Structure formats: C-alpha cells, structure tokens
Amino acid sequence: MNLSRAAPRTIQASPASIAAAAACLQAGRLVAFPTETVYGLGADATNDAAVAAIYAAKDRPRFNPLIVHVASLEHAARYAVVNAQAADLAASFWPGPLTMVLPRLEGCALSRLVSGGLPSVAVRVPAHDTALRLIQASGLPIAAPSANRSGRLSPTKPAHVAAEFGEEVAMILAAGRCEIGLESTVVDLTGERPHILRHGGLDRDALRAILGEVAEGAGHEGAPRSPGMLDKHYAPVTTLRINATTIEAEEAFLGFGPDIGLGLGAAARMNLSADGDLTEAAANLFAMLHQLDAEGHAGIAVAPVPDIGLGLAINDRLRRAAIR
Ligand code: AMP
Ligand code: MG
Secondary structure (H helix, E strand, O other), rough: OOOOOOEEEEOOOOOOHHHHHHHHHHHEEEEEEOOOOOOEEEEEEOHHHHHHHHHHHOOOOOOOOOEEEEHHHHOOOOOOOOOOOHHHHHHHHHOOOEEEOOOOOOOOOOOOHHHOOOEEEEEOOOOOOOHHHHHHHHOOOOOOOOOOOOOOOOOOOHHHHHOOOOEEEEEEOOOOOOOOOOOOOOEEEOOOOOHHHHHHHOHHHHHHHHHHOEEEOOOOOOOOOOOHHHHHHHHHHHHHHHHOOOOOOOOOOOOEOOOOOOOOOOEEEEEEOOOOOHHHHHHHHHHHHHHHHHOOOOEEEEEEOOOOOHHHHHHHHHHHHHHH
C-alpha cells in the first residue's frame, strides 16, 4: 500500500481513455490495463527507460523477464522467431491466456531489458478488448507484468492496482474484474521439447492436445530451467569484474555515478548513469553490457552500484554475469 502519494487516476475504458493511455505509453509512461488474466502494468516494450520504470515501480529485486503483449501472431513475428509449433498454438489459443517463450528475432526493436538479457522473449495476445485496443491505438508491443508490487498478490480489479501505486503510474484503465483472474500459462518453445515454465489460465491438457508431450518442472534435459536460474545465459563472453575500484590492463570500464577518474586508462568507458540514477542504470544495463562484450575487451570492470532500490536487481544480474 502506498500511503505517501496519491493513487493513479482510474479511468473507465472508452475510446477516448484508451487513446489517452496510448499517448502515455508512447511518451514512455506506465499504464495499468485490464487483460483476461490479471491487470498488467504496461510500458512501451521498445523503450529501455520505460521498461526500467516497471521494475522500479514494482520494487522487483530481480530483472525477471516480462511478457510482451502483442495484437496478433504477425505482430509477434516482428520480435520473435515463430516456429511451426508456435503458429499451431497461436491458431488454437490466441487471443488467450497462453504466453510463448520464443527466440528473440535478431536486431528486433524490443528493449533487451524485457528479456532480462536472455536471447528469448515471452509473447502473448491477450483476449481482452481493452488490452487489444490499447496495443492497436499505441502501435506498440506492451511489456507488462502483473500490476502489483513485488511479492504481493496479482490484481484482478482496478481498486487492487490503485492501492499499490502512486504517481509512477500515469493512469489505470479500468474495465471491471478480470475474467480468469489467474496469470497466463507460460510455455517455452526454445528448447528441444516444449516445456511449461508456469501453470496458469490455459490448462496442460489443452496444450498437450496440440503439442503432444509437454515437459514441466525445472532442470529437465534440453530445456531451460526457470529464468532466475539461467546463470550462464546472463554471462557475457567477456570476463566481468564487479565492485571494481581499479582497472586492469586492456579492461573496459562500466561506471556508475559521477566520473571520479576510476575508469582512467580503461580500453573503453561507458557509464550506466552519470547522475547515479538507478532507473537510468537499469535501462542501460543490458545494452551497455552487450556493446562492451561485442567490442572484445580483455575484461569488463563494473563500478560498485549501491544495493538499494533497483540497485538490488542490477547487482543480482551483475553477480550472475560475473559467474564463470
Ligand atoms: P509476469 O509477467 O510477471 O506475469 O511473469 C512472466 C513469466 O514469464 C515469468 O514466469 C517469467 O519468468 C516468464 N518469462 C518471461 N519472459 C521469459 C523468457 N524470455 N524466458 C523464460 N521465461 C520468461
Ligand atoms: Mg506477477
């Protein structure tokens, strides 16, 4: 509960309010909106800063990847590699409570933060008129986890959302209670065999009717474990040193906060946020790591990032990236 700030405006969904919400998304702001599963906290999925603002608003201690909400299978195919299985599932269950994890399309416009740095992306077409019209009106793929603070229950009514957030959310588009009230089923199609990552609104037997056998549970052969455990996927090729206060030969430096000369002598220098702004740092994290990694330095030295607010998620991810 956020008692210190006014709750965001709650506005009944209508063509005018959906247009206003679409404009907020285009301006990089957060909008809570209804889907058939739960209310989502949405942002432009192509905007790093807007996606970082989701993590900040939710107080998430980790950059769990987010679901990208799209209007159709064709829309999904602009960001993800759609294989035959995905097309079959979409034909049967989209729009609906099924999220598919697919390989990211190389060079696509999505923020790397929505994938939590993974080479995959989770996509879904919601079966809710307001959600679909919002995607269409904004012309954007919308990244949206459930519209609750980390560790709290998923919201199924506008009042649940209003109780959780303050001005960091531009508006709540309201359309009553969510019909399903349960998160979407998440199926991973990037491994050798389809794998259920999360049970939800679409039941397993429905999936099996299309896919045949579907694996579930963590750690089975040939399938990813749960995203938080995908340590090696988060690791750049280049060796990473965290909490660095010195530079070694040929290392690149990734700074945080005002330049106090720490990176002097580095082979390359970037700064997550010269102002020491953790939301800006989160927005830059994966893009900068990817760039420094691609440049092929002997190592990447990352300045200390404070362990507060989004710094917790940034440090969590940096620690995983530093594991060899
Ligand atoms: P939420 O958006 O918070 O309701 O949850 C999204 C779910 O999808 C979580 O269980 C995520 O871990 C999972 N997910 C999203 N994107 C990916 C991805 N690229 N790879 C694996 N799992 C994902
Ligand atoms: Mg949630």
